[in-house]
Amino acid sequence: MSLSRKIAVAGVYEHPTRFAPDKSMYQIMAESVRGALDDCGLTIKDVDGLLTAGMGMGPMGIVGFCDYLNLTPNYLDGTNIGGSSFVAHTAHAAAAIHAGLCNVAVVVYGSTAASSRFAIGTGGERGGGDPCDQYEFPFGPTTVGAYAMIAQRHMHDYGTTPEQLAEIAVTMRLHASMNPVAKYRDPITVADVLASRVISSPLHLLDCCIISDGGGALVITSAERARDLKKQPAYLLGAGETVRHAARGQRDFLEIAAAQSGRLAFERAGVAHKDIDMAMIYDSFTITVLSTLENLGFCKRGEGGAFVSGGRLRFDGALPINTDGGGLSSNHPGMRGMFLVIEAVKQLRGECGPRQVKDCKTALVHGTGGALGTRHSGATLILANQ
């Protein structure tokens, strides 16, 4: 796209908390904004664009957050498309800056999902009042269940095994063991995943993301300005976003939003799959990773089971995924897209210590919001350090 390499993520901050009963969602957000500004050497006075979304916010939450922080930005984007929101916000901020609508945009998220005891995933769903809810909620869909149906169908069509899905969880835990702020850091085995109770068949407890508190923020500005700031800029090469849903009852459920958003991002970035040194893939469940990798085109449809096997996704493997430990082991405060962008930027800067991917120049980020088995959004970014 025409804005390729013109905009950069200049500052990032992942709030270290995983359980914060002493803090509000807004305090976590404010601390995250401050952290991301400190990271790149800007101040709140420089910020003239704000993008945010959250589960604990009302439909006008961004206005309330501006009140809380005493901000009056020139550009506002409260797009909420679920956990992928912050991935999409990154592209939206880039477009706004490129169009001259603002100069320094902050993307922010905070949540107290764990300390507020949200039952994310198995609390039963009643929907947001959309017309489609009436045809689904009477039958007891849960978030886990809606992903589990995708896993079941994939196993049926392609012989994908529970062991192959389990390896994804094992790899994320290995990565978490090298992340000092990850919530779960003790190694697990494929046998541990298979021995954990089945929440919604075929997905076990350890196939499911954890629940934590948390927050984070990004500072986005022009590439030109970013080059004068404290840290190595992460340039945006390309982006894409879309949705998949029941498609009037005629959907092929193994095709997910990533097929379209990924194609757009690669086309606009002008890079190929072999150029991607690491990827941050929303791992709400192990099947989410497998399905996303197939749909992004890293392997053919049906080959995901073999593709995720044999250590390929490890930080030292051929396609390192979720080097922070992901939502499966590090943190999942409900909408994880924020942390996908943060870890990708840290990898491109070479800031990841023992889990650093060697010679990491180009990274892909893909966020999923909602549920693959009913309706969801997908947003893809390709970032590079040159």
Place this chain on the structure above:
Amino acid sequence: MPQEKEPRAYRKPLPHIDEESRPWWEAVQRHELYLQKCRECGDLRFHPRALCTSCMSPRTEWVRCKGGGRIYAFTVTNQNQAAGFRESLPYVMAWVELDEGVKMLTNIVDCPPEQVKIGMPVEAVFDDVTPAVTLVKFRPAR
């Protein structure tokens, strides 16, 4: 163990029926299952909509389904903390593909969960969960 009946007060969520969906729900209450078909482009659709979801034409006819289909995808739900469901675990949620080619989210009933399989032929059953609401569920075809 005898199968637990639904608790006397129905506690699961009930559909929020609107003006677009009312004719469909009324038909289900009569134990009849319909899809909509566009009179302009012929596209079949579920859920009911005032305008065609392919060409936006308002010209619609209702097509009665025989009620047969196959399980496209399913999950045996062992955990759901919501009232009504937590008392009826485990239950089977599924996408059923009707013989007409359209998929519906539903429950598979009258079948032990461990016997449910993708591709299994199923038939619609009409579950009158309250005096005002009937749900379309599916059981193994007989």
